Amino acid sequence: MRTIPALLVTIGLAASLTGCAASGAGSAPSACPAPGAASAAVTATGAFGEEPKVSVPSGLTTSGTQVSVLRSGDGRQIEEGTPTLVEYTLVDGATGKVAQTSGYSGQTAPITAGAANYGALGSALECAHVGDRLAVALPKSELSGAATVPGSSSKAEDAVIAVMDVKQAFDARATGTPQLAGDGMPAVVLAPSGAPGITIPSWSAPEDDALHLLRKGSGAELTAEDSAVIKYTAVSWAGSNGESSVIGSSWTDGSGAQAIPLAKGQVIDGVRNAVVGHRVGDQVLAIVHQQDGTTAYVIDVLGKMPA
DSSP states (O other), rough: BHHHHGGGGGOOOOGGGGOOOOSSSOBOOSSSOOOHHHHHHHHHEOTTOOOEEEEEOOTEEEOOEEEEEEEEOOOOOOOOOOOEEEEEEEEETTTEEEEEESSSOOBBOEEEOOGGGGGHHHHTTTTOOOTOEEEEEEHHHHHHSSSSSSTTSOOOEEEEEEEEEEEEESSSSOEEEEEEOTTTSSSOOOEETEEEEOOSSSSSSSSEEEEEEEEESSSSSSOOOOEEEEEEEEEEEEEOOOSSEEEEEETSOOOOEEEEOTTTTTSSSHHHHHTTTTTTTTTEEEEEETTEEHHHHHHHEEEEOOO
């Protein structure tokens, strides 16, 4: 699957986007991205979901991120934390030439609105609706990492244009019915955003891998043929041997939701087993034994990628 950060190198943005810093909905932003002269100057023709013909005035500049809606959709609103599938075309505003596209194959990995790794482009999705076609104009420095806060530029500079078709959105968190706690398992509490906190007990981990359903969803069942959209937090099980620590969390590391293939050998077996056979909306606590120790994962199953 292809992601926007991997495709921006042809515009000369070596640092790409990674330098930027209880319902299924995410958190509403304090203000929605506003249109401006630069985004309003963009036109895109062609069927929604297919590669458009984009027209951008040569030498286009902007002093901040601007978002215009070229086509209005009537689907769910995108909020902070919402994993979103888009097709996109990137244009260098200095030349008006297309730099990259998503490929329009339906295989682009999800972008989580507001996730730090997607910088201004992730923020641009907030308040959009599924079915929208957006024209996003932003300064190059906001993608290269030169500007630390999206929209903080005060001086006009060359723009990067993204025309994005918002095709699908997933829940921002597991929405299933809460289940009873599991005996001998770590305690899990949720922040208002849905991000889990995991407390490892003082006793030793189970000898074998173990699973416990924290929330029971009612969505589609995941099979080994699918790619699942998930969020996760992983904590080392130190028990009586030392302190536990968070070793990974897509909630806090800026990456947002992940698309993981469930075919054998694509992800570690313990994580794969925690997802295969479960349903969209489930939240699963998995105890996984790995070479470097035992890890407790809390995995929110948010959806499955289109076939």
